[in-house]
Amino acid sequence: GAGVSQSPRYKVAKRGQDVALRCDPISGHVSLFWYQQALGQGPEFLTYFQNEAQLDKSGLPSDRFFAERPEGSVSTLKIQRTQQEDSAVYLCASSLDREYEQYFGPGTRLTVT
Amino acid sequence: AQSVSQHNHHVILSEAASLELGCNYSYGGTVNLFWYVQYPGQHLQLLLKYFSGDPLVKGIKGFEAEFIKSKFSFNLRKPSVQWSDTAEYFCAVIPMDSSYKLIFGSGTRLLVRP
Numbered sequence: 001g002a003g004v005s006q007s008p009r010y011k012v013a014k015r016g017q018d019v020a021l022r023c024d025p026i027s028g029h030v031s032l033f034w035y036q037q038a039l040g041q042g043p044e045f046l047t048y049f050q051n052e053a054q055l056d057k058s059g060l061p062s063d064r065f066f067a068e069r070p071e072g073s074v075s076t077l078k079i080q081r082t083q084q085e086d087s088a089v090y091l092c093a094s095s096l097d098r099e100y101e102q103y104f105g106p107g108t109r110l111t112v113t
Numbered sequence: 114a115q116s117v118s119q120h121n122h123h124v125i126l127s128e129a130a131s132l133e134l135g136c137n138y139s140y141g142g143t144v145n146l147f148w149y150v151q152y153p154g155q156h157l158q159l160l161l162k163y164f165s166g167d168p169l170v171k172g173i174k175g176f177e178a179e180f181i182k183s184k185f186s187f188n189l190r191k192p193s194v195q196w197s198d199t200a201e202y203f204c205a206v207i208p209m210d211s212s213y214k215l216i217f218g219s220g221t222r223l224l225v226r227p
Contacts, residue, residue: 003156031213042117042203042217043157056214091157098213104149104157 002026004105006092012111013082021077021108025094032075033102034067035091043091049075050098082112115140119204119218126194127226134189134221136204143209146187148178149217152200160202163187174198196227 005024013019025032030051035043036059046065048056051072060067064083069075079086089109093102120135138144148160161172168180178189187204204218 033213033215035215040219042205042219043215044217045214048213059214095213101159101162102215106156 004092004094004103006090006105006108008108009106010109010111012113015083015112016081018078018080019082019110021079021090021110023075023077023092023094023105025073025075025092026103027073029094029096029103030072031095031098031100031102032069033093033095034075034077035093036061037089037091037107039088046077046090048098079110082110084112086110087112115206115208115216117204117206117216117218119202119221121221122219123222123224125224125226128196129193130225132189132191132194132198132223134202134204134223136187136189136218138185138187138204138206138216140185140206140208145207145209146178146180147205147207147215148172148176148187148189149203149205150200151203157203160189194223194225196225199223199225 007022032049034046037043045059047067049069064080066078089107091107092105095102116139118137146163149157150160151157163170163180171177176191201220201222203220205215
C-alpha cells in the first residue's frame with residue numbers, strides 16, 4: 001500500500017520567506033509526528049498529533065514554527081520568516097496509534113539562503 | 114537530558130566482514146529500543162525493535178541487536194555484511210514515560226566495499 005508521502009521534496013527559500021510543508025500519512029493512521037533532521041544529525045522530535053489534536057509541540061524550536069492537521073489526516077508544517085538555521089530535512093511519520101511503529105516519509109529538504 | 118550516543122560515525126568494511134555498531138542511551142527508566150536504517154535515496158525504515166523479553170532481538174536482513182540493561186546499550190550486529198548493507202544506521206529510544214517520542218542518535222554511515 002501507499003506509504004507516507006511528503007511534498008515538496010526540496011524547497012529553497014530566501015531568508016524571511018514563509019514555507020509550508022505537507023505530509024500525507026498512511027490511511028487510517030491516527031498518530032502523526034514531525035521531526036527535524038539537521039545535516040549530520042539524527043532526527044529530532046518537533047510535534048505530535050493524535051487525529052486532529054496536537055498533543056505535544058514541545059520540540060518546535062520557536063514560535064515561527066506552526067503545525068496543523070485540521071481533519072485528522074493531512075498535516076502541514078509551516079515556518080514563518082525562515083532563518084538559515086531552519087535549513088534541514090523535515091520528516092513526517094505516522095503510526096496506527098502512538099505506541100505502534102512509526103513509518104517515515106521521504107522528507108522535505110529545506111534550504112534557506 | 115535524555116540522549117542516545119552512537120560512537121561510530123563512519124564505518125568502512127569489506128564484504129563478508131562482521132559488523133557491530135555501538136549504541137548507548139542515557140535514561141534510567143524503562144525504554145523501548147529501535148534501530149532504523151536509511152539506504153541511499155530512501156526513507157528511514159525500521160530494522161528491528163526491542164520492547165521486552167529476550168534481550169537478543171533479530172531483525173530483517175540478518176541483523177540482530179542485544180539489549181544489555183546494565184550497560185544501557187543496544188548494539189547492532191551482523192555476522193557477514195553485504196555491499197547492499199551500505200546505508201546510514203540510527204539507534205533510537207522511546208522512554209516509556211513518553212510512549213511515542215523517538216529520540217535518535219546521530220547515526221553511523223556504513224560503507225561496504227565489494
